[in-house]
Amino acid sequence: MRREISEIKQLFDNISEYFWRHKEYVNRLNVFPVPDGDTGLNIALTIQGALSNIPGNLPDTILAGEYLKLISDNMLLNSRGCSGVILSLFFEGITEVLENNDFSRENILRAIEKGCITAYKGTDNPREGTMLTLMSELKKKYSEIMTTKENPLEIIIDCIPHLREVLDKTPDMLPILKQSGVVDSGGAGFLIILEGLEREFNSRKIPETLPLFAALRINSVVKNLLVKRFSHKKRSDTGTLVQNLGAGNITNARLHKIIHNVQQYLKNRTHSHNNRYRAREALIKDTKEFESSWNPDIRYRYCTELTVSSDKDIDSQALKKQIINYGDSLIISGRGNTFKIHIHTNKPDSVIKDISLFGNIISRKVDDMKKQHRNFISFDSIEYENEQSVFCIVSGEGFKKILQNLGADYVYDYGKRKPSVKKLVDLLNSLKSKNVIAAPDDRDILMTLKYAASLCKANVFIVESKDAISLISLLMGKTNKINNTNFLSRDRINNIKHFMISKAAKESSIDDIPIKKGDFFVICDNKIILTGRELKDVATKAINKLLNDESIITVYNGLHVKGNKLAAGLKNKFPGLEFEEYYGGQTQYLYYLTLE
Amino acid sequence: MNMRILIISADNLGISIEQVPYQHFEYLKYPVLVGEKEYRETETFTASWLLERFIKEKITAKSSSLSRAEMTDLIEKNINNYDLIIHIVMGSNMSAATFNIAEEVREKYKGKVNIINVDTRQVVGGVGVILLRLIDIIKENEKEEEIRNRARELVVNTFSYYVTPDLNYLYRGGRIGKAKAFLGSVLRVLPVVGLMGDDPEGEVVPIGQERTYKQANSLIINSIMEKMNEQKADKITVSIISGDESNSEAINGLRQEFVSSVPVEKLVTGKLHLVEAIYMGPGGYGITVCMK
Structure with missing residues (x-):
């Protein structure tokens, strides 16, 4: 591989690694369009997926522009979530211009401009205050300071302080962010990518964030304190506790403000009764708004992503028309005969069926965002480590070993006593997996499993298998394609x-x-x-x-x-x-x- | 004036040397180590000889990379007779050492003769199929750049599937890759593993595991049909290879089912070489398809 290509590869690898380390920070900011706490993970997987699919033995003749295009194509196919898809669209636009291998500062500006156009155009309902705004601001700032330096990378790095200011202003552009006390997670993710670039020159520490459950718990304590005072209930120690709370440690901007105001309110006893009444009412309203901003009504439950490919060019407008009424957050990216579709919907099966009219579905992913949201705000929230796991519930030590060897990620041998709901919830959570394919060896366990599935933190796909042989049959069909969610479990269980x-x-x-x-x-x-x-x-x-x-x-x-x-x-x-x-x-x- | 092109490769083609329809073809033999002793393929030391010793004497064997000196000699011998030398090399992820040696030799002769090293991402069977298809291309076209591009296309459109009753042969040879997941099964299963040309990592990957040869063959055929659909291929070149007679029924079944359900342009019945037997082990067989 040529030195130039090796250096680009190293740069992207470093940025990917840097982002992976800070994905949790981005996850904790995720409130728009749905607070499901996975923006960081989605961006990290988008970048990682793109890089891991680049062939290792590229021809010596490959030029930097072609190499970047290769990353872009893979990024598009591996993009996940709204932010992942928008990021891949932006990069697609950039690489379209850079394919000419002109890396002058002027051409980089043209590339960023094209990136912005592609990202805005590909997003069905582009909103300001999101990642798109940061992309657009990068374009403006780059254009403004372009003449100061020759090296385009240095110009981009010089744009970062401005972008930080813009990110801090995203709550003023998108009310939900202000209510929730956070900056936009996609925007923060975009900035971290640029900071990964900056890190090649110098380093900056990403701030620590308060876990969401802790922020919500503090807010709830404060709200209860105010409501109790409002209803003339007995004073408690909570007031003293809140007064002595170090507001400076609270990183959430909205909560920080609430705590500060409540402390002022508790301290100030000189105001008239009417003024104190109004102030308390306003503070209660604040706490309620903060609470509800993290608990919105999730109108469309399933984040659905598909890649469709056909032997002829796909009419993307017709495709859009076909599915646009199924939900929101629609993003269609790609060109020619392959397109990637992202949509939030309550009817993922119908979306899949309709899209299959346009070609073969070569990958698909359906995430239950309500489930993810519950996990995100809970005190015992789980940081997912796996995209998908296979969990078998079986009676018999021999079968346990057989199924483990056949590739089950976890096998629970319940012996003579069928498992309780609590046991299954604990086991499902211990897998730390976003999606779990769960299969019992007895129909009597299905009800318990269904209830446990509704309580646990993962999206659980229950395979209604009826005995241990069905489980062997299921796992004999498990191949390396499992991560592409092509695992058609139900079709396999009756094969033996x-x-x-x-x-x-x-x-x-x-x-x-x-x-x-x-x-x-x-x-x-x-x-x-x-x-x-x-x-x-x-x-x-x-x-x-x-x-x-x-x-x-x-x-x-x-x-x-x-x-x-x-x-x-x-x-x-x-x-x-x-x-x-x-x-x-x-x-x-x-x-x-x-x-x- | 016609360009004079020499093709070189090694004895891990999965087809016999007589099956190579090209006059200007030379090949090297991989060293095979049984204990301390080194063997090269001869009429005596064949794949059958090694497979028999695996069963009867429970020996272990391994291969080493091609010799730099032998590769250099081969180039030296032919340098004045050819304008272009195409070296069809086994996948660099399978043997980085061999590919590096090929690259070093190419560098050494830079300016004296043009050498194209084709990293096939393949081993048993796959190298041979890419060689056969490349010969067809050379017969149609003699432009170096075109040959280079077409070779790249062939690599990403070639897929090999192996049924290996005992994966330990692949494991001991250090080529198990992601198929490691299939090792150590309590149930007796027939693992089907593959080398997918479009997989940038170029490792041996698990395709599936079945209990009978019939099931394994169906799995392979379904997977090939799926690939054909993905690649939009309508006709394909196929090579089927096996090392011993113990599974002739399974191989015949595969051939028959294949011919009846897949549009095959060229079907070659290959031959297992000494070095290839190390990894396949007794009872193993494979099929390679090229969709370009």
Whole structure:
């Protein structure tokens, strides 16, 4: 690789690393368009995704402009969330101009101008006070000071102090930011990227932020204090506590102001009753506004992102027309036959269906923003570490090992006692994953799992699997594509033909089949299909009944099987078939038998 | 005047040397180390010989990079007879050492003869398919820049799939890559792994795992069809290779199913070489498709 390209690569890698370290700061500012606390993560993944998809063995002939275009194309395909997509649009515009390999300060200005146009044009309802404003201000400031220096990178760095001022003013442009006491998260993210560039020259510390739950808790304490005083309730120690609170430590601008005003109010006892009444009323209003700014009514619940590709050019206007009424925050980026779509909607399935009319959907992601918002504001909020995990709930130590080896991220062996909602919530949270595919080995667990899914911090996709074999089938289909959310779990769970053998503990009759105590019976597709006194005979009849062109029979022994060599016995009856035997350790059935 | 072009490669093509339809072709042999002793492929020391020793004697084997001296000798021998030398090299992510040696040799002869090193991102089978397609291109076009561009296209449009009953051979050879996830299964599974030309990391990746050869073959065919759809390819060049007879039924099944469901332009039945057997192990087989 040429030196010039290596240097660009190193620069981007460093910026990506720098951003990754500060993503949590950006997450904590995320209130617009939805406070779901993932702007930092989305920008970080957008940059990282773009860089990790650049081929390692580029031809020697590649020029800087082409290389930047390559990053831009990958950024577009890997962009996530509103800010990630807007950032990739901005970079797309820049690289379109720089493709001519002219890195003069004049051409860089043209590139930034084009970046702004592309970003504004690609955003359905561009709002000031967001990342777009910072992009536009960068263009203005760069143009203003361009003649001061030759090196365009230094000119960009010189724009940073102005952009910091603009970022601080974003609450004046977007009321929700002021109410919430924060600056725009996307704008802050954009500035951090530029600061990553600046860091190549010198360094600056990103400020610490107060966790959101702590800010909301302080606000709530203050509100309660004021309301209690308002209703002439007994004085508490809280007033003294609030008076002595170091407001300087509160980094949230709105909360800082509220605390300052409340302290003034508590200190000042000389005003008339009417004035104090009005002041207290205004302060209560402030605390309520602050609270509600972080708890808006999320009109469209699912952040849906797709990439669609066709063998012919896609009409982006027709595509926009097709889906624009499904929600808001629509961004369509791309060109030719491949487009990336971002939309907030309550009907992700309909959006996916409609977009598939324009071509093949090659990647998709649906995030439940209500779920993320709940996590974001909770005192025990989780910092997601994984995009997606597979979680299996199974009875039997043997099956636990088998499923772990097949690639499940976590397997819970519940033994004889089915898990409680609390247990499942704890396990789901411990995965620290934004999305979890959860699959139990028993339909009786589904209700508990559904309830746990509603309480935990992750978006949970429940696979309605019915037994341990369905889980094996599910994981046999797990490939490296899982992160592209192409994991069509439901289609995979019934791929292995199988039956179960159990022993009757009492006399009964099911589906008109009489069963005596001590009889063995075979269950297939939730129905009893055979009974008999001898285990081997029952198993033989079941295999004969179900066998088609399969070549391997696998026997999974349950916890209560003792020294019984069923597989060896069956091998004599079916010499043409291959038999394998494993320990499943399940408690529900004596044996699982699969035919493959 | 026609440009005189020499193609060089090595014996990890996945096809026999006789199957290379180009007169000006030379190749080097990879050193194979069994214990302390070094072997090169001969009529005696073949893939079958090594696979048999794996089963009977439980030996371990490894390969080393191509020799710089041998590569230099080969160039030296041909330098005056050709205007351009194209070196089809195994993927640099599979053997950085071999590719670096090829690059050093190219640098050494800069100004004396033009050398194009094609980093195939492939190994077993894949190198051979890229070689076959490049020969077709050279026959149509002799412009160096055009050949260079077309070679790059071939690399990103070539995909290899391997069914390796025992992944430990790949693991011991240090080529397991992301397919490591398939190691150590309690259940006996048939891992299907791949080398995807459009994967910039160029590592061995897990494609899926199945219990029977029939299932493994279906998985491969579905994956190829999906790739064809993605790449908008309508006809493809295919090479199927295997090392021993133990899985001939599975390979025949794959060939039949393939021919009946995929529009194939050229189908080659390849041959496993000594060095390739190290990584495939007994019972392994592979298929490479080039969609350009």
